[in-house]
Amino acid sequence: MAKVFKKTKMLTDAHLHYCPGCTHGIVHRLVAESIEELGLQDKAIGIAPVGCAVFAYDYFNCDMQEAAHGRAPAVATGIKRCLPDRLVFVCQGDGDLASIGMAETVHAAARGENITIIFINNSIYGMTGGQMAPTTLIGQKATTCQNGRDPAVNGYPIRVCELLATLDAPYYIERVSTHDVKHVLAAKKAIKKALRFQAEGRGYSFVEVLVSCPTNWHMKPIEALRFMAEETSKTFPLGVYRDKSEGRE
Amino acid sequence: MAKILLHGTEAICEGAIRNGCRAFFGYPITPQNEVPEYMSVNMPKVGGVFVQAESEVAAINMVYGAAGAGVRAMTSSSSPGISLKQEGISYISCARIPCVIVNVMRAGPGLGGILPAQGDYFQATKGGGHGDYHLIVLAPCSAQEACDLTYLAFDLSDKYRVPAMILADGMIGQIMEPVELPPMRPLSDIPKKDWATDGGYGKDRRVLNSLIIKAEELEPHVNALQKTYDEIAANEQRCEEYMIKDAEIVITAYGTVARICKSAAKTLRKEGIKAGVIRPVTLFPFPSKAYERAAEKAEAFLTVELSLGQMVEDVRLAVNGKKPVSFYGRTGGNVMDEEEIVRAAKSALARAREGK
Numbered sequence A: 001m002a003k004v005f006k007k008t009k010m011l012t013d014a015h016l017h018y019c020p021g022c023t024h025g026i027v028h029r030l031v032a033e034s035i036e037e038l039g040l041q042d043k044a045i046g047i048a049p050v051g052c053a054v055f056a057y058d059y060f061n062c063d064m065q066e067a068a069h070g071r072a073p074a075v076a077t078g079i080k081r082c083l084p085d086r087l088v089f090v091c092q093g094d095g096d097l098a099s100i101g102m103a104e105t106v107h108a109a110a111r112g113e114n115i116t117i118i119f120i121n122n123s124i125y126g127m128t129g130g131q132m133a134p135t136t137l138i139g140q141k142a143t144t145c146q147n148g149r150d151p152a153v154n155g156y157p158i159r160v161c162e163l164l165a166t167l168d169a170p171y172y173i174e175r176v177s178t179h180d181v182k183h184v185l186a187a188k189k190a191i192k193k194a195l196r197f198q199a200e201g202r203g204y205s206f207v208e209v210l211v212s213c214p215t216n217w218h219m220k221p222i223e224a225l226r227f228m229a230e231e232t233s234k235t236f237p238l239g240v241y242r243d244k245s246e247g248r249e
Numbered sequence B: 001m002a003k004i005l006l007h008g009t010e011a012i013c014e015g016a017i018r019n020g021c022r023a024f025f026g027y028p029i030t031p032q033n034e035v036p037e038y039m040s041v042n043m044p045k046v047g048g049v050f051v052q053a054e055s056e057v058a059a060i061n062m063v064y065g066a067a068g069a070g071v072r073a074m075t076s077s078s079s080p081g082i083s084l085k086q087e088g089i090s091y092i093s094c095a096r097i098p099c100v101i102v103n104v105m106r107a108g109p110g111l112g113g114i115l116p117a118q119g120d121y122f123q124a125t126k127g128g129g130h131g132d133y134h135l136i137v138l139a140p141c142s143a144q145e146a147c148d149l150t151y152l153a154f155d156l157s158d159k160y161r162v163p164a165m166i167l168a169d170g171m172i173g174q175i176m177e178p179v180e181l182p183p184m185r186p187l188s189d190i191p192k193k194d195w196a197t198d199g200g201y202g203k204d205r206r207v208l209n210s211l212i213i214k215a216e217e218l219e220p221h222v223n224a225l226q227k228t229y230d231e232i233a234a235n236e237q238r239c240e241e242y243m244i245k246d247a248e249i250v251i252t253a254y255g256t257v258a259r260i261c262k263s264a265a266k267t268l269r270k271e272g273i274k275a276g277v278i279r280p281v282t283l284f285p286f287p288s289k290a291y292e293r294a295a296e297k298a299e300a301f302l303t304v305e306l307s308l309g310q311m312v313e314d315v316r317l318a319v320n321g322k323k324p325v326s327f328y329g330r331t332g333g334n335v336m337d338e339e340e341i342v343r344a345a346k347s348a349l350a351r352a353r354e355g356k
Helices: A024-037 A052-059 A074-080 A093-100 A102-111 A160-164 A183-201 A221-235 B009-019 B035-040 B058-067 B079-095 B121-125 B143-160 B216-234 B256-270 B286-296 B313-321 B338-353
Strands: A046-047 A063-066 A087-093 A115-121 A172-177 A203-212 A239-242 B002-009 B021-024 B049-052 B072-077 B099-107 B114-115 B136-138 B164-169 B177-180 B240-241 B249-252 B275-278 B282-284 B299-303 B325-329
Touching: A024 A052, A024 A087, A024 A115, A024 A183, A024 B325, A046 A074, A046 B035, A046 B114, A052 A063, A052 A087, A052 A221, A074 A087, A074 B049, A074 B058, A087 A093, A087 A183, A093 A102, A093 A115, A093 B079, A093 B121, A102 A160, A102 B058, A102 B216, A115 A183, A160 A172, A160 A203, A160 B164, A172 A183, A183 A203, A203 A221, A221 B177, B002 B009, B002 B143, B002 B275, B009 B021, B009 B072, B009 B099, B009 B164, B009 B177, B021 B035, B021 B058, B021 B177, B035 B049, B035 B079, B035 B216, B035 B275, B035 B286, B049 B058, B058 B072, B058 B079, B072 B079, B079 B099, B079 B164, B114 B136, B121 B282, B136 B143, B136 B313, B143 B164, B143 B216, B240 B256, B240 B286, B249 B338, B256 B275, B256 B299, B256 B338, B286 B313, B299 B313, B299 B338, B313 B325, B325 B338
Parallel strands: A046 A063, A046 A087, A087 A115, A115 A203, A172 A203, B021 B049, B021 B072, B072 B099, B099 B164, B136 B164, B249 B275, B249 B299, B299 B325
Antiparallel strands: A172 A239, B002 B177, B099 B114, B136 B282, B240 B275
8 A cells, every 4th residue: 555644753652641632743743844854853953942852862863962941042042053053943942932941032032043843833831731821822821820810910922933033043934833734834834944944054043933732722622723713813813923034024 | 380369269260261161151250350450351251151140040040041042152150140040050069060050169058148157058059049959169279279269170170060169268269379380282282062052853862851750760860860979979089188197186167267277387386396288179079088088097087168167067977987087167258267267276286085
């Protein structure tokens, strides 16, 4: 029988630990496929964050470093500056990237480090059990804002793509989603582009990927996807925020 | 090779560069700003990397990345900045990534003051961050030693895969002295690191990690770390013993304070009191053997520190109750003079003789 689909060799055979209905695992696959398709597997060094993707070092089939919470862009900077011909990629969630690691996020971008950051935004702290994230939507419930996020008490969600797009250095910034097949395919395109830009030495590339969290949103998987399409992407509009290859500043 | 006049911080940098350090990450803080300044100029000259990080936290994590990729890497800071690095140092220790951290100590706690102190002894030698771990800790007393010990720190750190700290008091950060520099070591001479994550795929892939979530795996990992510390304690104790053989009173101090103690010992001898000095060069491992030997003959010990008494605890553990151990310390950035030490030594000896 002819094989029409197979797993990329950039992923190990380890079982992903993600909850049923979560789209985080899809993003791992998109990153892994992109690296393989670009033929960069021998040069790849990945950095795992703290949060839901903490075990990413078990999944990506290449050299990996596991960073402290929020510090992945600094770790990536250390590697890439010393080994500029390697492909250095980072996966981080919203708590890791936009809360505890915001300084590292902004400064790696401001320096224009030639690295690729894949930002998983599911608007919640997944691994620790559903606490409010820097990207939790107004009104969205979390275990630390049980009546829903109230701007008067909890402030507003942070739009990271928009924030980073105020900096001069970043080469490529795009926000994509995983709520349906069409958007997953678009996400793949963006991720592959970001990695290619790095391989071409063009500079800092950043892809924010909206991901569902049925477990901590207390929704069925299908409902969670609908919520992303209808609510999450209202607060976090999809699109290209910077692409210097197309002259988009 | 002829000696050249160098600042203590420059001597640290040269010791690093000449033993293959090719990545430096730092953040400004007094009194060690000369280290990142010197590295920003001199790292590029040897094809190395210099990044002024956005924080001490970022700097130590850049070290994690660079050293994890197999490059000899260093960061430098002073007391409050070293506190910020502790998270990273704990991760680096668990992941067994060799690197060198320089602490030019200033007076604390808190923001404290910028004058010399030795109040970070506990933090440096007992772990510092969370979890069961130690660093290799070296304490220079001169610009020459600042160079030599930094050079040595890279070799020891690589050998044991344990991060090393240069624990210098603020005086080292300000002193200028003649230094004989070691020759530049070729990078090809430095042993390859078969664990480094420098880009690999499939069966050849490597992982550096400090998350060991299963209790049955974390315990053996921590036990293996402890075994390494035991080996280090057995093999790497270093100290200077000065006029110890017939000493009635052993004065003990590390760093530049030990130099004042040596002057005090000479003065005491002129007055007919047989004084000697033990100066630990390694603070971890603590050179206990030297104290055990000295405790056989000496009548009393006096520990002198620019703190309210930190190393004295290790001295008491090493002397193990055989002889009385007194303490004299100054803090807040004040440095004792020779006369204060002479007085403290006489009083320590007198108390010992009275059996107090």
